[in-house]
Amino acid sequence: MSTMRTVQTRADRRSALVLAAYRHIAARGFEGLRTREVAAEVGVNIATLHYYFPTKEKLIEGVVEHAMRRFQSTLEPHGTSADQLRNYLRAVRRLVQDEPELGAVMGELMLRSSRDPTLAGTMEQMYEVWHRTVRGLLKRAVKEGHMRPDADSDEVAAIIVATLTGVSLPSAGGRPDLAMRQLERWLGIGAAPRRPSQATD
Amino acid sequence: MSTMRTVQTRADRRSALVLAAYRHIAARGFEGLRTREVAAEVGVNIATLHYYFPTKEKLIEGVVEHAMRRFQSTLEPHGTSADQLRNYLRAVRRLVQDEPELGAVMGELMLRSSRDPTLAGTMEQMYEVWHRTVRGLLKRAVKEGHMRPDADSDEVAAIIVATLTGVSLPSAGGRPDLAMRQLERWLGIGAAPRRPSQATD
Amino acid sequence: MSTMRTVQTRADRRSALVLAAYRHIAARGFEGLRTREVAAEVGVNIATLHYYFPTKEKLIEGVVEHAMRRFQSTLEPHGTSADQLRNYLRAVRRLVQDEPELGAVMGELMLRSSRDPTLAGTMEQMYEVWHRTVRGLLKRAVKEGHMRPDADSDEVAAIIVATLTGVSLPSAGGRPDLAMRQLERWLGIGAAPRRPSQATD
Amino acid sequence: MSTMRTVQTRADRRSALVLAAYRHIAARGFEGLRTREVAAEVGVNIATLHYYFPTKEKLIEGVVEHAMRRFQSTLEPHGTSADQLRNYLRAVRRLVQDEPELGAVMGELMLRSSRDPTLAGTMEQMYEVWHRTVRGLLKRAVKEGHMRPDADSDEVAAIIVATLTGVSLPSAGGRPDLAMRQLERWLGIGAAPRRPSQATD
DNA sequence: AATGAATGAGAGTTCATTCAT
DNA sequence: AATGAATGAACTCTCATTCAT
Numbered sequence: 001m002s003t004m005r006t007v008q009t010r011a012d013r014r015s016a017l018v019l020a021a022y023r024h025i026a027a028r029g030f031e032g033l034r035t036r037e038v039a040a041e042v043g044v045n046i047a048t049l050h051y052y053f054p055t056k057e058k059l060i061e062g063v064v065e066h067a068m069r070r071f072q073s074t075l076e077p078h079g080t081s082a083d084q085l086r087n088y089l090r091a092v093r094r095l096v097q098d099e100p101e102l103g104a105v106m107g108e109l110m111l112r113s114s115r116d117p118t119l120a121g122t123m124e125q126m127y128e129v130w131h132r133t134v135r136g137l138l139k140r141a142v143k144e145g146h147m148r149p150d151a152d153s154d155e156v157a158a159i160i161v162a163t164l165t166g167v168s169l170p171s172a173g174g175r176p177d178l179a180m181r182q183l184e185r186w187l188g189i190g191a192a193p194r195r196p197s198q199a200t201d
Numbered sequence: 202m203s204t205m206r207t208v209q210t211r212a213d214r215r216s217a218l219v220l221a222a223y224r225h226i227a228a229r230g231f232e233g234l235r236t237r238e239v240a241a242e243v244g245v246n247i248a249t250l251h252y253y254f255p256t257k258e259k260l261i262e263g264v265v266e267h268a269m270r271r272f273q274s275t276l277e278p279h280g281t282s283a284d285q286l287r288n289y290l291r292a293v294r295r296l297v298q299d300e301p302e303l304g305a306v307m308g309e310l311m312l313r314s315s316r317d318p319t320l321a322g323t324m325e326q327m328y329e330v331w332h333r334t335v336r337g338l339l340k341r342a343v344k345e346g347h348m349r350p351d352a353d354s355d356e357v358a359a360i361i362v363a364t365l366t367g368v369s370l371p372s373a374g375g376r377p378d379l380a381m382r383q384l385e386r387w388l389g390i391g392a393a394p395r396r397p398s399q400a401t402d
Numbered sequence: 403m404s405t406m407r408t409v410q411t412r413a414d415r416r417s418a419l420v421l422a423a424y425r426h427i428a429a430r431g432f433e434g435l436r437t438r439e440v441a442a443e444v445g446v447n448i449a450t451l452h453y454y455f456p457t458k459e460k461l462i463e464g465v466v467e468h469a470m471r472r473f474q475s476t477l478e479p480h481g482t483s484a485d486q487l488r489n490y491l492r493a494v495r496r497l498v499q500d501e502p503e504l505g506a507v508m509g510e511l512m513l514r515s516s517r518d519p520t521l522a523g524t525m526e527q528m529y530e531v532w533h534r535t536v537r538g539l540l541k542r543a544v545k546e547g548h549m550r551p552d553a554d555s556d557e558v559a560a561i562i563v564a565t566l567t568g569v570s571l572p573s574a575g576g577r578p579d580l581a582m583r584q585l586e587r588w589l590g591i592g593a594a595p596r597r598p599s600q601a602t603d
Numbered sequence: 604m605s606t607m608r609t610v611q612t613r614a615d616r617r618s619a620l621v622l623a624a625y626r627h628i629a630a631r632g633f634e635g636l637r638t639r640e641v642a643a644e645v646g647v648n649i650a651t652l653h654y655y656f657p658t659k660e661k662l663i664e665g666v667v668e669h670a671m672r673r674f675q676s677t678l679e680p681h682g683t684s685a686d687q688l689r690n691y692l693r694a695v696r697r698l699v700q701d702e703p704e705l706g707a708v709m710g711e712l713m714l715r716s717s718r719d720p721t722l723a724g725t726m727e728q729m730y731e732v733w734h735r736t737v738r739g740l741l742k743r744a745v746k747e748g749h750m751r752p753d754a755d756s757d758e759v760a761a762i763i764v765a766t767l768t769g770v771s772l773p774s775a776g777g778r779p780d781l782a783m784r785q786l787e788r789w790l791g792i793g794a795a796p797r798r799p800s801q802a803t804d
Numbered sequence: 805a806a807t808g809a810a811t812g813a814g815a816g817t818t819c820a821t822t823c824a825t
Numbered sequence: 826a827a828t829g830a831a832t833g834a835a836c837t838c839t840c841a842t843t844c845a846t
Contacts, residue, residue: 013826027316028316029231029232029313029316030230030232031313034819035820035821036818036819036820044827044828045828047822047827048828050822051828054821055820055821056819056820104312107311107312110308110371112230112232114371114373115228121373123372124373125374128374130374153383155379155382156383157379158375158383159364159379159383159384161367161376162364162367162376162377162380163363163367163380165366165367165370165372166363166365167363169311170312171311171314172320172321172324172328173325173328173329173332174366175359178358179360179363182354182356182359183360211808235835236837237835245810246811248812248838248839249811252808253809256837257838412805415805431715432632433632433634436839436841437841438840446807447808448807448842449806449807449844450805450807452841453806512772512775513632513773514634515775517630517631517632517635522775523775525774525775526775526776529776529777532776533776556781557781557782557785557788560778560779560781560785561785563778564766564779565762565766567769567777568764568767568768568769568770572713573713573716573726573768574717574722574724575726575727575728575734576761577757578761578765580761580762581758581761581762584756584761585762588762637815638816639816647831647832648831648832650818650834651831653816653817654831654832655830658816658817806846807845808844808845809843811842812840812843813839813841814838815837815840816838817835818834819833819834819835820832821833822830822831822833823828824828824829824830825830
């Protein structure tokens with residue numbers, strides 16, 4: 001038992017540090033990420049942070065993994081109903097709405113990817129998965145007759161991904177929910193009910 | 202001819218510094234903006250930079266102005282033909298394609314705006330102008346019979362702005378041109394020719 | 403006429419700069435003396451200041467001269483009455499009371515003199531003059547029968563100078579007027595009236 | 604013996620830094636205080652100095668405390684003989700004579716106190732204690748019959764403090780020991796022997 | 805006689821990282 | 826596994842001084 005707790009604790013501390021860094025990046029950007037503050041938030045010494053993550057870069061890698069996992073979890077469409085596509089779009093929207101940190105961090109990662117080849121690879125891969133997922137959903141919706149056949153294409157997947165991207169950024173301005181509504185309309189899947197709490201725009 | 206002398210005027214040096222900072226932000230983000238490097242790129246002493254911009258923050262304000270001006274210039278649709286809307290969309294796309302720094306800097310500003318109230322105001326205003334411009338173009342296209350009447354709405358403007366935003370970021374991944382093509386298709390304005398050099402995706 | 407005015411102007415500007423520096427030293431110490439602020443206060447460019455005073459050190463020399471002149475003017479006892487000594491003590495006290503800058507600057511100079519041999523010489527000379535002046539007054543007072551003969555000595559002159567020094571500093575604390583009163587009492591010259599406005603302590 | 608190890612404890616390093624700063628202020632004034640030089644004198648990196656004192660101002664506060672403690676230690680008259688007052692005056696004089704830095708630093712603090720309210724408070728308090736201490740000694744000396752009764756007053760205390768102040772400054776000029784001798788004479792406590800080494804003037 | 809523009813040298817401060825314990 | 830102490834390198838910003846005009 002006691003072994004399990006200790007092991008658990010080690011992983012706990014690691015992910016506590018990652019989570020703190022994740023929040024710091026969301027709140028102040030890479031620009032404002034300070035290892036000392038991250039350590040302080042978790043309540044450990046700065047040297048302890050370096051025990052778990054030898055360099056700041058390694059800590060950031062941890063944040064990347066975390067953000068990806070967080071995002072990917074929604075990318076895998078769950079639920080099996082015929083209107084999976086609509087559910088999916090809404091799930092993505094809801095995710096960044098409920099956890100605005102995610103949008104902020106994804107934005108930071110996106111910008112950073114042009115300077116960091118490794119990150120660029122990760123992001124590209126993520127986009128690829130995303131694109132394929134959406135395209136798969138489109139095909140299925142068409143096959144099951146929930147959508148007009150002309151909608152099935154890379155191009156529609158591309159615009160969906162682009163819109164979701166634009167809509168997920170913590171932008172001052174932009175009208176995310178209006179955009180989402182129109183997207184559903186164009187896709188011909190706009191009918192079904194929306195969360196009451198989302199009524200705002 | 203007297204205008205063509207090589208002597209640096211005050212304004213020249215100011216904008217040279219702003220431009221260098223602009224490029225640095227595009228290349229390395231706010232995270233990597235170093236006043237000394239900016240000064241070095243222009244070929245002046247760091248103290249000279251501070252002669253023109255008392256603080257780093259003031260220099261950044263200069264960059265914000267520059268980026269806004271650069272962007273806004275395209276936001277005002279020029280050309281008066283009936284297919285203004287298509288031209289407009291393509292102009293925006295071409296702008297960030299020909300000058301990728303702009304997309305990068307706009308992305309940085311967008312993220313920064315959540316931490317900087319002044320910048321937030323500027324961005325919000327810019328989005329507002331952008332949204333209205335697009336909506337105006339939509340209305341006009343409908344009135345002149347180039348578009349179906351049901352398309353005229355805030356929602357279409359919103360998705361256009363969101364897509365253009367998503368498409369302008371220097372993302373590793375994403376398929377900007379596919380998305381743009383589908384956007385034109387949905388708007389029913391996809392006919393006209395495109396620049397050959399843009400055929401890539 | 404116009405020649406006279408020009409000549410006058412040059413000297414004016416010099417002494418305006420010295421006076422501004424004098425005030426700055428009084429207000430913020432040598433620690434806080436900034437040539438740019440001095441120039442700004444006079445309303446000229448920093449380069450103009452350097453036209454009149456090639457270095458900051460030269461400007462400070464100007465301030466030293468000014469302060470010395472300001473102080474020495476009172477050191478020469480004017481008035482010829484029998485109670486010159488009392489008048490003299492009060493004149494010194496009144497001087498630094500009416501122009502607190504003088505005490506502050508003299509204090510700064512005193513401290514600086516341990517680091518600046520030239521200034522040390524100047525100060526030493528000033529103290530010498532001061533001491534002799536006071537001793538002369540003492541002797542005369544004794545001779546004219548206003549004071550007990552045993553009081554005539556270097557030692558009394560020394561304590562007078564020391565007290566006046568201690569009393570002239572812009573010290574937070576200390577009770578200058580009480581000290582002055584006791585000094586007069588010990589010298590046996592305390593009778594005569596004092597300025598009403600000085601009643602405070 | 605375990606006490607005698609050479610290892611620097613936290614407190615040691617702190618006070619080593621304060622002491623170095625104290626000496627620097629004495630030698631070059633606030634004007635010439637450089638954190639880097641202070642750190643170098645102690646043999647540590649500048650960052651280490653900032654580990655102990657987050658800002659230069661905090662370091663200066665440390666110096667103020669040190670100087671006050673150094674001074675106050677003498678202000679408390681020790682020794683219980685009947686001629687405490689004379690011993691006290693001489694102790695003060697000897698203190699600044701043996702450690703001229705103290706006079707210099709006190710002078711710097713005095714001047715600075717007009718610009719720094721916190722310091723002003725500290726200095727005022729110190730003067731208050733000083734004044735009361737001297738007055739207490741005077742009263743006692745009178746009561747025990749070592750002094751004429753008319754001498755017991757705030758005014759005598761004030762002139763003693765003023766003289767000691769004037770005499771303690773590192774002035775180029777002034778005749779501190781003459782002044783002190785006359786002070787003792789006026790107080791009627793001049794008899795007793797003086798340290799041979801002090802015979803100079 | 806006066807100035808705008810420019811600079812070298814250096815100031816205080818910060819930060820990721822290391823190391824002995 | 827954890828920490829206090831220490832550091833090198835770099836950062837933004839300042840200031841007296843210079844120079845072409």
